[in-house]
Amino acid sequence: MTTTHDETLTKDTEAQDDTPVVELKTAGKSYGNIRALHGVSLAVRPGKVTCVLGDNGAGKSTLIKIVSGLHQHTEGEFLVDNTPVRFSTPRDALDKGIATVYQDLATVPLMPVWRNFFLGSEMTKGPWPVRRLDIEKMKKTADEELRNMGIVLDDLEQPIGTLSGGQRQCVAIARAVYFGARVLILDEPTAALGVKQSGVVLKYIAAARDRGLGVIFITHNPHHAYMVGDHFSVLRLGTVELSASRSEVSLEELTNHMAGGTELAALKHELAQVRGVDVEELPEAEDITAPVTASSEVSPS
Numbered sequence: 001m002t003t004t005h006d007e008t009l010t011k012d013t014e015a016q017d018d019t020p021v022v023e024l025k026t027a028g029k030s031y032g033n034i035r036a037l038h039g040v041s042l043a044v045r046p047g048k049v050t051c052v053l054g055d056n057g058a059g060k061s062t063l064i065k066i067v068s069g070l071h072q073h074t075e076g077e078f079l080v081d082n083t084p085v086r087f088s089t090p091r092d093a094l095d096k097g098i099a100t101v102y103q104d105l106a107t108v109p110l111m112p113v114w115r116n117f118f119l120g121s122e123m124t125k126g127p128w129p130v131r132r133l134d135i136e137k138m139k140k141t142a143d144e145e146l147r148n149m150g151i152v153l154d155d156l157e158q159p160i161g162t163l164s165g166g167q168r169q170c171v172a173i174a175r176a177v178y179f180g181a182r183v184l185i186l187d188e189p190t191a192a193l194g195v196k197q198s199g200v201v202l203k204y205i206a207a208a209r210d211r212g213l214g215v216i217f218i219t220h221n222p223h224h225a226y227m228v229g230d231h232f233s234v235l236r237l238g239t240v241e242l243s244a245s246r247s248e249v250s251l252e253e254l255t256n257h258m259a260g261g262t263e264l265a266a267l268k269h270e271l272a273q274v275r276g277v278d279v280e281e282l283p284e285a286e287d288i289t290a291p292v293t294a295s296s297e298v299s300p301s
């Protein structure tokens, strides 16, 4: 494992009494000749948010595909509750309490919110062959569960397609919590959202964490990660470039790792070839690391 914080592994021992629910040990994945992921170690603990950061193609999606049962690792170990596992389908992951909220949420836009909440796991009543959907109970439960998470929607009858992207993410989070998830994986839930809506989603990530779930939060955005994260893993070209807990890394350092100081310098040089861009006017790499949007809406605890 390549990590700039070699001491991280030993320093973290104080938190090691709570066993990880999900753990990768020098895991990797090759697609034929393409090595998408290599030597990745990562632990997800109950009530903690593990952030996975990295640029496009860094291997973030590949990593969560392994954990969520879509793909299988080709090297290293994948453990759930300290037991090596190899999932064949996402159903296997769900059975272990690992729920994934994908960015293109699997919802039916024209169906009401409550119906989407129970999609695929509808409540029924009455004996066979006259068993039918228990609509009242589903509506009541969806309403209660959303409220428990602090999500207030005016009308659960409205088609889920009429909700904002942020609200839909929140419904998906509440749904995973209700159906007993122990680990919640979120693949770039804030990528397409504005500042305010991102804040709302971050709030429910924190709510899921407070309910004791282990969260894997995939993001490009170090500011979002730092608002809720307990541990940060930065991937670059399929390997872990930085693995650090909150106390070991500042937002500035995290941003710098994401931006890639040397790559920024190269970009600056390239821009110098483009007419009309005055490189002297561009900020230095360190300046770019200053927080852009310091939202006070969400606090990490």
Ligand SMILES: Nc1ncnc2c1ncn2[C@@H]1O[C@H](COP(=O)(O)OP(=O)(O)OP(=O)(O)O)[C@@H](O)[C@H]1O
Binding pocket: 031, 034, 035, 036, 054, 055, 056, 057, 058, 059, 060, 061, 062, 063
């Ligand atoms: N099914 C596949 N077959 C072959 N190569 C793949 C496959 N899926 C991913 N890759 C390669 O693996 C590498 C990592 O891809 P991955 O999708 O995990 O990155 P990512 O960090 O999620 O990127 P993004 O931020 O763009 O979503 C890339 O080089 C990609 O081309």
Ligand SMILES: [Mg+2]
Binding pocket: 060, 061, 062
């Ligand atoms: Mg991806």
